[in-house]
Amino acid sequence: MSKTLLFSSLVTSFSSFIHSESHPSLSPVSVKCTLSSSSLRTPQLFITRRTNEGLVPRLVSTSFSTRALSANFSASDPSQLKSANKDILELLKSTSCHPIFVRLGWHDSGTYDKNVEEWPLRGGANGSLRFEIELKHAANAGLVNALKLIQPIKDKYPNVTFADLFQLASATALEDAGAPKIPMRYGRIDVTGPEQCPDEGKLPDAGPPSPAEHLRHVFYRMGLNDKEIVALSGAHTLGRSRPERSGWGKPETKYTRDGPGAPGGQSWTVQWLKFDNSYFKDIKEKKDEDLLVLPTDAALFEDPSFKVYAEKYAEDQDAFFEDYSLAHAHLSDIGAKFDPPEGFCLSG
Numbered sequence: 001m002s003k004t005l006l007f008s009s010l011v012t013s014f015s016s017f018i019h020s021e022s023h024p025s026l027s028p029v030s031v032k033c034t035l036s037s038s039s040l041r042t043p044q045l046f047i048t049r050r051t052n053e054g055l056v057p058r059l060v061s062t063s064f065s066t067r068a069l070s071a072n073f074s075a076s077d078p079s080q081l082k083s084a085n086k087d088i089l090e091l092l093k094s095t096s097c098h099p100i101f102v103r104l105g106w107h108d109s110g111t112y113d114k115n116v117e118e119w120p121l122r123g124g125a126n127g128s129l130r131f132e133i134e135l136k137h138a139a140n141a142g143l144v145n146a147l148k149l150i151q152p153i154k155d156k157y158p159n160v161t162f163a164d165l166f167q168l169a170s171a172t173a174l175e176d177a178g179a180p181k182i183p184m185r186y187g188r189i190d191v192t193g194p195e196q197c198p199d200e201g202k203l204p205d206a207g208p209p210s211p212a213e214h215l216r217h218v219f220y221r222m223g224l225n226d227k228e229i230v231a232l233s234g235a236h237t238l239g240r241s242r243p244e245r246s247g248w249g250k251p252e253t254k255y256t257r258d259g260p261g262a263p264g265g266q267s268w269t270v271q272w273l274k275f276d277n278s279y280f281k282d283i284k285e286k287k288d289e290d291l292l293v294l295p296t297d298a299a300l301f302e303d304p305s306f307k308v309y310a311e312k313y314a315e316d317q318d319a320f321f322e323d324y325s326l327a328h329a330h331l332s333d334i335g336a337k338f339d340p341p342e343g344f345c346l347s348g
């Protein structure tokens with residue numbers, strides 16, 4: 001196994017540790033898992049925190065399992081996953097398909113129901129979105145195009161699961177568009193047949209009667225909280241809505257007329273291939289008729305609890321980046337079953 005492929009196992013509790021409300025003071029700026037140079041058998045997890053003395057890395061644990069180093073992966077092969085990542089970067093460069101890859105990853109994981117224990121009945125990031133029956137759900141309109149783009153990469157790397165590939169494509173697209181590093185882990189197992197796809201209706205509607213209530217109903221079911229709802233909505237800084245797909249947005253605007261990618265649709269932001277906090281600034285101002293504000297976007301500045309975060313993110317891009325990165329890693333995990341059970345991370 002290549003020594004340049006540095007990965008270590010993350011214990012399952014890592015994710016819940018990071019997201020735990022019982023550690024509100026942690027507020028990590030970055031999370032890095034690596035193997036110490038002196039002993040390749042000692043994985044170390046660092047969390048960098050902002051303190052009065054600046055950014056301080058703190059070694060959180062050296063007790064992670066090293067099983068991932070020697071295990072036979074029945075989910076994804078790390079070296080194939082790493083090569084797939086390079087191909088995804090090439091594809092992003094040639095097609096500017098960043099937004100639809102982000103939507104692909106989110107729609108695979110966003111079916112998760114925390115009240116159901118059994119996998120894959122509980123839904124989530126399990127690759128079920130590759131099946132026609134799920135792609136045909138109204139909420140997934142247009143995502144067949146994302147699958148067509150990613151399928152050749154899947155064919156080239158058969159030992160990478162769809163579930164991992166969808167989440168990898170999403171995280172890589174975000175980072176390539178300017179998002180902060182997302183502390184991802186891999187090793188998701190795929191469902192095997194269309195009969196394991198979730199029922200329709202798990203993803204949020206853009207125009208429900210009570211948008212804030214609806215967002216809570218859907219995202220709480222996934223085990224996500226208000227802060228995560230607002231942060232993740234910031235993914236709409238990328239991409240466009242197309243009336244012929246979702247029914248929302250204008251057929252084209254001055255920002256989308258010439259692409260890049262397939263022209264048309266209505267974006268939330270002016271530079272819709274750049275990840276920054278302009279989504280929050282723009283939906284707050286609602287000044288530009290050519291920029292989209294869905295009822296669920298508007299709710300972020302109307303609901304008192306959501307508003308606290310939305311205002312903060314409009315003012316402070318660093319705060320948005322920090323919360324987004326952790327919320328996205330959480331979103332990419334939900335419902336997934338990992339092999340090895342603690343997952344593994346890629347670096348380098």
Ligand code: HEM
Pocket residue numbers: 098099100102103106141142204205206207215232233235236238239240241242243245246247248294296
């Ligand atoms: C909060 C509830 C959400 C609602 C109601 C919602 C709704 C929508 C709608 C209607 C579209 C347009 C689809 C089309 O016409 O092609 C869209 C696009 C998109 N959504 Fe969301 N979304 C939500 C949350 C999220 C989350 C959590 C993420 C990612 C973390 C996300 C990422 C995206 C991206 C990147 C696009 C652009 C896709 C493209 O340009 O092809 N959305 N969303």
